[in-house]
Amino acid sequence: MSVDLLLKGGTVMDPASGREGVLDVAITAGRVAEIGPSLDTAPAQRVIDVAGMLVLPGLVDLHAHVFARMGIGTDPDCSCLPYGTTTAADGGSAGAATIDAFRAYVIERVQTRVYAWIHLATQGLIDIRIGELMQLAYADIDAVVQAIEANRDLIVGIKARLSNYAVGMSALPVLRLLRQAADAAQVPVMVHIGASGEPLPTILEWLRPGDVVTHILTGWPNGALDPTGQLHPAVREAQRNGIYFDAAHGRMHVSFPVVRRLLDQDFLPNGLSTDVTVPLMQQDPSFHLPGFLNKLLALGVPLRELIPLVTSNPGRKLGREPWLGSLQVGAPADVAVLAWEEGDFSVRDSFGVEARLSRRLVPHLTLKDGREHRPPAGT
Numbered sequence: 521m522s523v524d525l526l527l528k529g530g531t532v533m534d535p536a537s538g539r540e541g542v543l544d545v546a547i548t549a550g551r552v553a554e555i556g557p558s559l560d561t562a563p564a565q566r567v568i569d570v571a572g573m574l575v576l577p578g579l580v581d582l583h584a585h586v587f588a589r590m591g592i593g594t595d596p597d598c599s600c601l602p603y604g605t606t607t608a609a610d611g612g613s614a615g616a617a618t619i620d621a622f623r624a625y626v627i628e629r630v631q632t633r634v635y636a637w638i639h640l641a642t643q644g645l646i647d648i649r650i651g652e653l654m655q656l657a658y659a660d661i662d663a664v665v666q667a668i669e670a671n672r673d674l675i676v677g678i679k680a681r682l683s684n685y686a687v688g689m690s691a692l693p694v695l696r697l698l699r700q701a702a703d704a705a706q707v708p709v710m711v712h713i714g715a716s717g718e719p720l721p722t723i724l725e726w727l728r729p730g731d732v733v734t735h736i737l738t739g740w741p742n743g744a745l746d747p748t749g750q751l752h753p754a755v756r757e758a759q760r761n762g763i764y765f766d767a768a769h770g771r772m773h774v775s776f777p778v779v780r781r782l783l784d785q786d787f788l789p790n791g792l793s794t795d796v797t798v799p800l801m802q803q804d805p806s807f808h809l810p811g812f813l814n815k816l817l818a819l820g821v822p823l824r825e826l827i828p829l830v831t832s833n834p835g836r837k838l839g840r841e842p843w844l845g846s847l848q849v850g851a852p853a854d855v856a857v858l859a860w861e862e863g864d865f866s867v868r869d870s871f872g873v874e875a876r877l878s879r880r881l882v883p884h885l886t887l888k889d890g891r892e893h894r895p896p897a898g899t
Contacts, residue, residue: 523564524548524890530570530857533824534577536832536846545575547853550890555847570857573884576827578606578854579809580834580845583710583734583768583793586634587613587622591646592797596632599796602895603808603883604856607633607835607844611710611734611768611795612679615644616663619671627674631888633854635838637679637710638667640698651686653694661701668705676838677732678702681712682723683740690717695726708732710766714740714773721754729762732837736765736789737782739775739871744782751785759790764837767829769812769870770795771803776869779819788821791837792829805896810858810881815867818875857885 525547532543532555544559545552561567581600586608587593593613600608614622619638627634639645640659641652653659668675680698682691695711702709710732713720719742720733727733736744736755744755744765759765767774767789782788792812794800800807809830816826835845843851858881865880886893 522548523553524566526559526561526564526567527570527575527855527857528561528567530573530575532575532847533827534831534847535828536577536835537848539847545847545855547887547890550853552847552849552851552853555849568885570884572860574858574881576604576856576858577831577835577845577847578886578888579604579830579856580838581605581608581793581796581809582732582766582791582834582837583611583795584608585613585645585795585797586610586626586632587644588626590618591644591648592799594796594798594801595630596634597630599801600632601886601888601893603810604858604886605632605809606854606856606886606888607838609635609637609676609838612637612639612681613645615639615642616660616667617642618644618646619667619675623671623674631891633888635676635840636674637677638664638675640664640678640680640694640701651688653680653687656693656697659694659697661697661704664701665705668707675707676840677708677710678705679710679712683712683715684717685715686712688717691723692718695723699726710734714738714743716742718742720744721752724754724758724763727758727763730764732764732766734766734768734793735770735773737767737775737779738773739778740772743778744787745778749781751782751787756787764791765789766791766793768793768795771797771800772870774815774869775871776819776873776875779816783819783821788825789829791834792816792826793834808883810883814865814877814880815869815875817880818867818877853887853890855887856883858882859884
């Protein structure tokens with residue numbers, strides 16, 4: 521059998537299948553043809569030596585902002601694909617009034633695989649100078665449900681930011697409308713926490729199994745920890761009961777002291793996501809999921825525990841294709857190749873707190889449907 525491309529000698533880690541070890545990956549016609557040790561190079565038109573590198577399923581970003589050129593949205597082919605992410609779910613950039621434009625002008629034109637959490641506010645996040653749900657009239661339940669019905673192939677759930685700068689001093693009116701819309705459309709919700717008017721246990725009372733809490737590592741008030749620094753028991757119970765806790769990084773939602781306290785109490789999020797935006801890319805052009813992995817590595821989280829958080833876990837959460845976040849023979853060849861770099865490196869949280877590590881991951885090569893993408897020089 522002819523092979524278009526053979527990735528040779530990399531360390532494959534695929535939590536979905538349990539496959540881990542030094543293995544080769546053969547790709548033909550944009551799909552994974554074979555995975556195994558010491559595959560024959562003779563049938564391969566091209567061989568790429570990835571010895572010493574990690575070969576992962578294409579990374580899955582459950583919370584990004586990729587409504588390009590609209591509000592805070594980045595171009596996913598610039599902010600995702602070069603850095604290992606082949607699938608991104610936009611976190612509410614579009615609402616019922618803008619979802620058709622998002623589909624026509626971004627999703628159907630980019631190479632990155634994009635899904636969407638539709639915002640409860642009809643306008644989405646195209647302008648966040650004023651909180652999008654300060655006026656509840658923007659939360660049009662009928663419009664959201666109709667938009668979901670017309671775009672079930674694209675929309676994975678409903679998003680709402682619950683911080684006081686988005687909804688005012690109480691999140692409860694928005695939670696009531698969010699719950700009504702989600703129940704009517706029979707989809708999960710994603711709620712953005714931190715600096716909300718109510719503590720997280722109160723917010724969790726409105727959520728159901730399959731719903732997502734994003735920014736769980738935030739250092740802002742009313743996050744995962746109580747005022748004494750202890751994990752709210754309701755958070756652990758919610759995770760056991762099927763609530764998905766997402767550690768979206770964003771501009772201001774990762775606190776190393778909070779992460780350390782959570783790790784000391786044996787709590788790890790279900791997933792890591794970037795919450796990438798234009799301001800973040802302008803500040804740091806190399807802002808990406810592997811960089812987020814480095815921050816958790818610097819805090820002592822084992823690599824084997826981190827890889828599911830950017831592959832199999834968010835892939836299953838999206839629930840669209842059985843191969844999302846995994847490497848399966850016959851499936852589209854979505855692959856992230858990350859190299860190790862040795863040295864003395866510094867990483868910082870959203871508040872400037874520093875941690876150091878002597879070995880970091882750097883994006884080397886991304887395959888999306890077998891097509892190659894590489895990071896820009898210098899990043």
